[in-house]
Amino acid sequence: MNTTNDSSSRARLLRSFPDLLLDQILNHMFSGVTVIDRDGVVLLVNERTLDMFGYREDELVGQNVTILMEPGDAARHTAGLARYVRTRQPRLIGIGREVWGRTKAGGRIPLHLTVSEFWLSGHNYFVGFMRDISAERWANDLLEQTRHRFEFAFDNALQATCLGDADGNILEANKRFADLVGHSIEDLRRNQWTSLVHPDDLGPVLRALDAMDPDLSPKFDTEVRVLPQDGYVNWVEFKARFAPADDKNLAPIIVQLEDITQRRVTMHSLRDAQERLRTAFETSLIGQGIVDMTGQVIAVNPAFAQLMGGPEDSLIGANIESFTHPDYRATVRTAGALLASGQESSWRGELRFITADGRQIWVSAVLTASSSAEGQPIQFLAQSVDITAEKELLAALTRSNTDLQRYAHLASHDLQAPLRNLSSYTELLFASLDPSLLTDDQLALMDHMGHATRDMQQLVRDMLELCRVDIASRGEPVFTPVESAFRDALKRLQSDIAGADADVTLIDNSQDALVALPAGQLTTLLQNLIHNSLRFRSDQRRLRVVVTCQPVELGTVTIEVADNGSGIAPEIQQLVFEMYRTGPDSDGTGLGLALVKRIVESSGGEIKLTSDGWSGTTFTISLPIQPTTDH
Numbered sequence: 001m002n003t004t005n006d007s008s009s010r011a012r013l014l015r016s017f018p019d020l021l022l023d024q025i026l027n028h029m030f031s032g033v034t035v036i037d038r039d040g041v042v043l044l045v046n047e048r049t050l051d052m053f054g055y056r057e058d059e060l061v062g063q064n065v066t067i068l069m070e071p072g073d074a075a076r077h078t079a080g081l082a083r084y085v086r087t088r089q090p091r092l093i094g095i096g097r098e099v100w101g102r103t104k105a106g107g108r109i110p111l112h113l114t115v116s117e118f119w120l121s122g123h124n125y126f127v128g129f130m131r132d133i134s135a136e137r138w139a140n141d142l143l144e145q146t147r148h149r150f151e152f153a154f155d156n157a158l159q160a161t162c163l164g165d166a167d168g169n170i171l172e173a174n175k176r177f178a179d180l181v182g183h184s185i186e187d188l189r190r191n192q193w194t195s196l197v198h199p200d201d202l203g204p205v206l207r208a209l210d211a212m213d214p215d216l217s218p219k220f221d222t223e224v225r226v227l228p229q230d231g232y233v234n235w236v237e238f239k240a241r242f243a244p245a246d247d248k249n250l251a252p253i254i255v256q257l258e259d260i261t262q263r264r265v266t267m268h269s270l271r272d273a274q275e276r277l278r279t280a281f282e283t284s285l286i287g288q289g290i291v292d293m294t295g296q297v298i299a300v301n302p303a304f305a306q307l308m309g310g311p312e313d314s315l316i317g318a319n320i321e322s323f324t325h326p327d328y329r330a331t332v333r334t335a336g337a338l339l340a341s342g343q344e345s346s347w348r349g350e351l352r353f354i355t356a357d358g359r360q361i362w363v364s365a366v367l368t369a370s371s372s373a374e375g376q377p378i379q380f381l382a383q384s385v386d387i388t389a390e391k392e393l394l395a396a397l398t399r400s401n402t403d404l405q406r407y408a409h410l411a412s413h414d415l416q417a418p419l420r421n422l423s424s425y426t427e428l429l430f431a432s433l434d435p436s437l438l439t440d441d442q443l444a445l446m447d448h449m450g451h452a453t454r455d456m457q458q459l460v461r462d463m464l465e466l467c468r469v470d471i472a473s474r475g476e477p478v479f480t481p482v483e484s485a486f487r488d489a490l491k492r493l494q495s496d497i498a499g500a501d502a503d504v505t506l507i508d509n510s511q512d513a514l515v516a517l518p519a520g521q522l523t524t525l526l527q528n529l530i531h532n533s534l535r536f537r538s539d540q541r542r543l544r545v546v547v548t549c550q551p552v553e554l555g556t557v558t559i560e561v562a563d564n565g566s567g568i569a570p571e572i573q574q575l576v577f578e579m580y581r582t583g584p585d586s587d588g589t590g591l592g593l594a595l596v597k598r599i600v601e602s603s604g605g606e607i608k609l610t611s612d613g614w615s616g617t618t619f620t621i622s623l624p625i626q627p628t629t630d631h
Helices: 003-016 018-027 047-053 071-087 134-156 175-181 199-211 261-283 302-308 326-340 388-432 440-472 482-492 494-500 521-535 592-602
Strands: 032-036 042-045 097-102 108-120 123-132 160-164 170-173 219-226 234-242 253-259 287-292 297-300 346-354 360-371 377-386 478-481 503-508 514-517 544-553 556-563 606-611 617-624
Touching: 018 047, 032 047, 047 097, 047 123, 108 134, 160 175, 175 253, 199 219, 199 234, 234 261, 287 302, 302 377, 326 346, 326 360, 326 377, 360 388, 388 440, 478 482, 482 494, 482 503, 482 521, 482 544, 494 521, 514 521, 514 617, 521 544, 521 556, 521 592, 521 617, 592 606, 592 617
Parallel strands: 503 544
Antiparallel strands: 032 042, 032 123, 097 108, 108 123, 160 170, 160 253, 219 234, 234 253, 287 297, 287 377, 346 360, 360 377, 478 514, 544 556, 556 617, 606 617
16 A cells, blocks of 8 residues: 555645535535534534524524524533633533534524534634434434333323243233233233142143244234232233234234133023023923924924824924914914014914824914024924813813703703792692691691792893803903992882882992993892891881992902891801801791892902991902093
């Protein structure tokens, strides 16, 4: 290397182009350069300075350098420069710091400023090197904002999260993680997250951790138990991930925990409930089947298969209509449509099924809709009980009752004619005899014969009326005013009332209510109750019978028949409504009050008796009335 020639070239360059060389050096610097004297006057600036502050060179040279500073900084600069010149004690010289510069337009620029001092011809000067750090400030602010956002998101995340290294040490944890494992964040930073895992679950976790690789296997998920300090064991979903990092060997591991204790409890409870339901379904004595929305059978229990007389496999996949009697298939379709629309949650009715061997059976069926989480019906539970035997028994009983009622009705009619003849012959026989020729015993026998004949006639009439009530109770009700029925009853009892010299009155507060009973039954009811008062009148006072009618509640009327007769003894009050039950002094048939009770109860009403046994009797009856419509 030719050092002499290099030195000569450098000396020639400095001698020939000193100003040009200085300009080129200053104007190609990345930092702004400003030279001032000891009074702070700007002597020299480079182009970078002019670009940063927006001045021309002639606008800066000769001005005090404080023109480039914020007002507060300008005052401190002037005082500091004067102090240094006076004391020579450096405070800023050679020390870099961050300051704010002020542009010509009034804007602010963050700068990194370094000040140096140099001497020339016995005078000292100062050089300021300024670097615009706006981009650095922006990057740092962005980095700080990002860090704050990350810390906020990390600390307030609903997911329990911690950062750890490959050795299991906890580097950082959020509050949710600390709360879940029952430790403070400070304690966690001194522990390993593996120490929080239940010993029985730690082995698989450690093996999975060893197998983790940033490239090949960067994550694993599992379910483990953790051991909080409170002693309770929590089940968590455990997720481990490698965090992104420039050096994969130093990449931290993100561990996230989600408390699934309640979910596991719920799942176990659900499985237990499903198992109980399955057991109840399989072992139920009631035939049960699950049917989809199209009517196809999905499952049946053994009881249903036994009911239908075939194996379970033969029923699964079949449509429910295939073993429903044709007369009831429309009923099944209607019930299914009603449940599918959500109008009803269940349907109950009686159907006929056809078994595998062709038999027809009656079943009491219940269809219940099962809905999805959104509330939409998705399938039906069909429950069926064989009621064929009950149906046959009921039919036989109905036939027997019908035959019995027909027999009683015919028997009553057939007995009427000979009884009328017997009564007429007795009266003719008595009229043809001379009473003076008859002994007292013979006269008594004739009188007993007449009484017996009349009693027999009354008994037949009561039996006939009882049959009529039973038959009429199956018909539609007739709506009858109380006053009209009361008048008809008085006509039937006219001679009896006159013979007893009784006062029978009606107090009608029913507001024209119409009692809902089969035709003629309200008259029969009032007739029997008034007749009962006539028979049990007192010898001590004139008989007074008051019939009172008044509405009690919507759709119901109360009728009271009260008298001041001899009353009914307490010991027989519970027996008077039984058939053929009569009091010790009664000459009745024992059917009148039984007939009244049957009329009342067949209409859905109630009857009760009140009597102190000596001063009278009150019968209180509640009966349905015709509904009224408000216009």
